[in-house]
Amino acid sequence: MQKTVPALTPEEFAARFSDLHPPFARQEAVVEASRCLFCFDAPCTAACPTHIDVPRFIKKIATGNLRGSALTILDSNLLGLSCSRVCPVDVLCEGACVMHRYNKQPIEIGRLQRAAMDWFYAHNPSLPVAPENRAKRVACIGAGPASLACAAELRRRGYPAVIFDRNPLPGGLNTYGIAEYKLRPPDSLKEVELVRSMGVEFRLGVEAFAKIEAIECEFDAIFLGIGLGPTHRLGIPGEDLPGFIDALRFIADYKTSSIPVGRRVVVIGAGNTAIDAATAAKRLGAQEIHIVYRRGEAEMPAFEYEYEIAKLDGIVFHWWTQVKRIHGSESVESIECARPDGTIFNLACDMVIPAIGQSRLVDFLARCRGVEVREGRVVINRETGQTENRKYFAGGDCVNGGREVVDAAADGKRAGIGIAQWLEADHG
Known part of the structure; x- marks a missing residue:
């Protein structure tokens, strides 16, 4: 029988999964914004995949115009709220900040963006849209960031848009797949409701995959924002034992309901999702967490700041280690590992999470x-998002193989513009 830790009370859960980066108080935001040099041809804007006019939105914060700041952000990136929390700013906008040249702390662009977006969503959020006066209709498959951005752009241009998703809640990985201390489901759903308020229709709990032919008949253009599929299987003995759960399912379950967590947890993989799963297990009460990775520390795909979080949480890393099998009778009891020198060892555990x-x-x-699909990715025109079948457009993880929320938002907006231009030119 699987050995688990006691479930957290709601108060304990809220405390342990509190914000990784607490928000600025309003005056703190003004002070930080005043540090900005408001560069012309700003490198921070160039480093943002959605090309938010960073100096402009920061200057509006410095002058107390938080709504104007938020509208500047949303004009480029409809997912400005979630991106302010989850973007790897150290390798994007903040990494490009000119303050680095003067050996000064870069402007905290992410937290300033959050200050503007938090204010916006606390004060009757709404965006202007064109009247729904276009006869042509567009379907967006998947309710994640790419489809949300695409549908919103279409509504701004007067086109009706319908988003399909098989899940009961929209938002995609923003709702189901990002660590709670970075982004909570209620915050993800605020962006969904903003899109809904623009006149976008949501058809949830619908398996669009089985109805694609009918959707083709009903709509004039289709955007594929379908993301990626299930976690790869390991293909080793023991994967079907109780206590074995893939990382995305683990994260979705603890964010939207509850899940028993083992006392000793092993996470397989060293990407950002692996770190999210490991740090969540720690906050949920696991006493011992190991990350097992088949390559070395220098090859780990997780961002450096994610790695630092894991180390601060006391997570133990095993480099150059391959999992050979999972042992257990009624549930997971240990994993058998091998190193390149032929060393075989076991790690005792109650839960195994592949990522x-x-x-x-x-x-x-x-x-x-x-x-057209090449190496599992949809092939598109990078300027418009259009595929070889001119009726289909695509963006997000199904195109890029799995990148950041901000990349999906950029793809979705670009495709929304491309769809509108194609419908206008080709269909009148």
Whole structure:
């Protein structure tokens, strides 16, 4: 029988999963914004995949115009709230800040963006849209960041848009797949409600994969924001034992309901999702957490700041280690590992969480007639998001293989513009 830790009370959960980076108080935001040099041709803007006018939104904060600041952000990135919390700013906007040249602390762009977005969502959030006066309709498959950005852009241009998703809650990985201390489901759903308020229709709990032919008949253009598929299987004995759960399912379960957590947890993989799962297990009460990775520390794909969080949480890393099998009778009891020198050892554990990347949804994509797929990724025109089948457009993880929320938002907006231009030119 699996050995688990006691469930947290709601108060304990809230305390342990509190904000990783607490928000600025309003006056703190003004002071930080006043440090900005408001560069012309700003490198921070160039470093943002959605090209937010960073100096402009920061200057509005410095002058107390938080709504104007938020509207500047949203004009470029409809997912400004979630991106302010989850973007790897140290390798994007803040990493490009000119303050680095003067050996000074970069402007805290992410926290300033959050200050503006938090204010916006606390004060009757709304965005202007064009009247729904276009006859042509667009379907967006998947309710994650790419589809939300695409649908919003279409509504700004007067086109009706319908988002399909098989899950009961929209938002994609923003709702289900990002660590709670970075982004909570209620914050993800605020962005969903903003899109809904723009007139976008949501059809949830619908398996669009099985209805793609009917969707093709009903709509004039289709955007594929389907993300990626399930976590890859390890292909080793013991994967079906109780206590074995993939990282995305683990994160979704603890964020939206509850899940028993083992006292001793092993996470397989060393990407950002692996770190999210490991640090969540720690906050949920696991006493001992190990991360096992088949390559070395220098090769780990997780961002450096994610790695630092894991080390601060006391998570133990095992480099150059391959998992050979999972042992247990009624549930997980240990994993058998091997090192390149032939050393074999066991790690005792009650829970195993693989985070070794996601599969591609090639079976579904094969049903999208004329959509070219190369190495599991949808091939598009990078300027418009259009596929080989001119009716289909795509963006986000199904195109880039799995990047950041901000990349999906950029893809979605670009495709929304591309769809509108194509419908206008081709269909009148």
